[in-house]
Amino acid sequence: MWVVKIGGSLSRDPLLQTWLRELSELGGGRVVIVPGGGGFADQVREHQGLWRFDDLAAHNMAVLAMAQHALMMQGLCRRLVVATSEPQIRHALHEGRTAVWAPFGLLRQEADTLTSWDVTSDSLAAWLANRLNAERLLIVKSCEVDSASSVAMLAASGVLDKRFAEITRDASYPLDIVNKKEWMRVRELLLHAATS
Template identity: 75%
Template sequence: MWVVKIGGSLSRDPLLGEWLAHLSEFGRGRVVIVPGGGGFADEAREHQDIWRFDDVAAHNMAVLGMAQYAVMMHGLCRRLVIAATDAQIRAALHAGRVAVWAPLDLLFQEANRLTSWDVTSDSLAAWLANRLNAERLVIVKSCEIEPACSIDDYAALGIVDPSFAGFTRDASYPVDLVNRNDASRVRDRLLHATAD
C-alpha cells in the first residue's frame, strides 16, 4: 500500500484533478491519499497569530483543515472513500477503492509530539505510513524538487517540515518527493508495481 500526500498548495491547481483521476483509477485497493492543510491550515496560523491560543488548538484546527481538503477531494472525485480511522482505510482498500484520509483521530486535548507547527501534513503522512506499514510514501509538492537532495536538505530548505526526517529516518519504505507535474510518472510507477 502507498501513502500519497497531496500538498495543500494544489487545492487551487487544475492539476489536482489529474492527480485524483490517476490515483483513483490506478491506485485502487493500494493507495491512501493524505490531504495537505493548504489554505485551510493557513487560516489556523493566521488566527493563532491574532489570538495567541496554544498549539494544541492550532493543531486541531489544521487537522480539521486537512479533513476539509479530504471532503473537497471526495467532491471532485466520487470514486474516493473518505476514511478517518485505520479500520476505515483498510476497509476501503479491501473493497478495491482509494481512501482519502480525514485525520479526525488526531484531534487532541493535550499537547504531544504531533501538536506543533514543526509537524505538518508531511510528517502526519509519514506517521500514517509508519502506522499502516506502507510500501512507499510519496509527497507531492508544487515547488521544484531536486532529486539529489536528502530529506535533511529538503527540511533545511523548508520544503518539508523540521520533524519529517525523524518520522522517516528508520522507515522500511522508500520516500519520494515529487513535483505537481509528475502525476504521469507516479501513475507509471503504480502500474509497474502492479505488474511485479
C-alpha cells in the same frame, strides 16, 4: 499499500483533479491519499497570529483543515472513499477503492509530540505510513524538488517540515518527494507496481 500525500498548495491548482483521477483509477485497493491543509490551514496560521492561541488548538484546527481538504477531494472525485481511521482505510482498500484520510483521530486534548507547527501534514503522512506499514510514501509538492537533495536538506530549505526526517528515519518503505507536474512518473510507478 502506498501513502500519497497531496500538498495543500494544490488545493487551487487544476492539476489536483489529474492527481485524484489517476490515483483513484490506478490506485484502487492500494493507495491512501493524505491531504494537506491548504488554504484551510493558512487560515489557522492567520488566526493564531491574530489571537495568539496555543499550538494545541492550532494543531486541532489544522487537523480539521486536512479533513476539509479530504472532503473537498471526495467532492471532486466521487470514487474516493473518505476514511477517518485505520480500519476504515483498510476496508476501503479491501473493497478495491482509493481512500482519502480525514485524520479526526489526531485531535488532541493534551499537547504531545505531534501538536506543533514542526509537524505538518507531510510528517503526519509519514506517521500514517509507519502505522500502516506502507510499501511506499510519496509526497507531492507544488515547488520544485531537487532529486539530489537529502531529506535533511529539504527540511532545511522548508520543502519538508522539521520533524519529517526523524519520523522517516527508520522507515522500511521507499520515499519519493515529487513535483506536482510529475504525475506521469507516478502513473508509471503505479502501473509497474500493478504488474510486478
